[in-house]
Amino acid sequence: MSRGGNRVAHLASVCITLYAFWLLLSGYFEPFLLAAGAGSALCVALLARRMAIVDPEGHPIHLALAVLAYWPWLFKEIAKAGWDVSRIILDPRLPISPVLVRFKPSQASQLGLVTHANSITLTPGTITVEASPREFLVHALTRAAGETVVGSEMDRRVSRLEGSD
Amino acid sequence: MNTVVDILSWGFLLAGGAFCAIGALGLVRMPDFYTRMHAAGVTDTLGAGLMLFGMMLQAGLSLVTVKLIMIGLLIFFTSPSATHALARAARARGLQPLLATGKGPSKRS
Amino acid sequence: MFAGAAAALLVALVLALARAVLGPTVFDRVQAANTVGTLAMLLLAVIGFLTGRPDFLDLALVYGLLNVLGTFAVLKFFRYGDLGDPGEDEEHHT
Structure with missing residues (x-):
């Protein structure tokens, strides 16, 4: 653009x-x-x-169409992860194994990085603690959830999203 | 037709309420701050989303539904930002997360 | 049926309040306050339907905006000890 x-x-x-x-x-x-x-x-x-606060980053109209394809997928992931976390909460043994995971996101733009970080945080069970272009630090509720964020399908989909302007 | 929509919307409302309560229960049960945030995430996403969707089914195509969508978008965009800011602030203050040791899920009661 | 949803939200509110009281760190309390805010928003919307007054949805919207602002303000205060601190924007803005 x-x-x-x-x-x-x-x-x-x-x-x-x-x-x-x-x-x-x-x-x-x-x-x-x-x-x-x-x-x-x-x-x-x-x-x-x-005030110089309107730019394609603050009002990313060029992503409006691409996001329509991304959000339904994200909602599906949120539902799945939310179900898993709910089961853990209701389990009397509380089977958690919290881990911190570091990995390098593949997005180039600030907007892509923020979308990726927010998507990770929105998915229950994983939270982005630190986000920088070089490295994401993710706290995961279980070891299995932590493994899913590295080189994930979400990463690929967000990269495709940011490349589609 | 109307009854079907009604039953569907009640189902969504009750499921949403249940997930809200589960998330809040997790907020009380989880052992440390970082794990509690995951529980709160269930309330913010699944609970709120299902409840709002249930109410949208009740409202039908009207301005009420538009406002419900706005509420949903507000939560959708701000909740992860707030959660991230919270986690970052806690880490910057030196709050160490409780981490699993060894293999397999850690057993805590 | 809206009454059932409202009851579930009230139960969740009590649990979140319990966490806010128990603490132990200030971040737990902020998290609990944030959850209380989300639940209050939903409760306002449900009450709007329960009493047939859709105006409550506007209250829910405003409440949600204030909730977010409040969370960030409190966090900023506890992180920098000052609401006017510009924070750490040094790397990304030119």
Whole structure:
């Protein structure tokens, strides 16, 4: 994605997203409120631009389609891992074997790294404790869960996600 | 048709409530801080997700469902960030995690 | 049926509160507070359905936002002893 050329289009998409957010939250469709919403969305988008906090990283519209393929898979993983952790909690013996795992993530961009780290943390049973481009430090509830994060399918899928802009 | 949706949504609501309670139970049962965070993760993801989905089925296609989706997205994006910040802060403060020794699951009661 | 869900949430709230009281470290308490926040959010939504007043969903949204802000503020305070500290951004920002 060329950063310079798409600046205006990107700002417009921020504006549209904000306006949609306003409309859905308010639920009133009177002329005054519609106009007030448009004004607010425009003001917020311009202010955010002035504060230099709108960029493809903060509002990654270019990933919108790719994420639709990634999230269902992530939800499935969360459900599976959540079930496992629930079984451990309900087990009277509490069969845990907590481990710390270090590995190098394969993502190149900050956005990809954050997506990967957050996906690991969202999956019950594994938590990213330290995240840097060189190394992730993951705390896992069981040794088996710890083994699954190294060179995982999640890693590959997030790399594909970040490469698809 | 309506009854089917009703029963489905009740199922999701009750399952979500059960997972919330299980996560909170884990919060009490787990032996150290880092393992407790995993238990809280069950509440934040499975519990909240299933409950919100159950309520969405009740609400049907309306602005209420949109707001439920917003609540879901809010939890989805902020819960891992908060958890990560918490784990990082605890580690930076020098809180050592309890680690398994030897082979096989550690037995603690 | 919403009453059943609300009851389950109340049980979970009591357990989370127990962890907040037991501690032992401040991070346990922050974690418990965060969980209480998530549960309160869900409870607000369920109460909205229980009483047929969908306005409660807006309260749940605002509560969730405040919950996150609160967690980060408390963490920042315990980590740096100061809410105004810029933190450790030295490597990634130019």
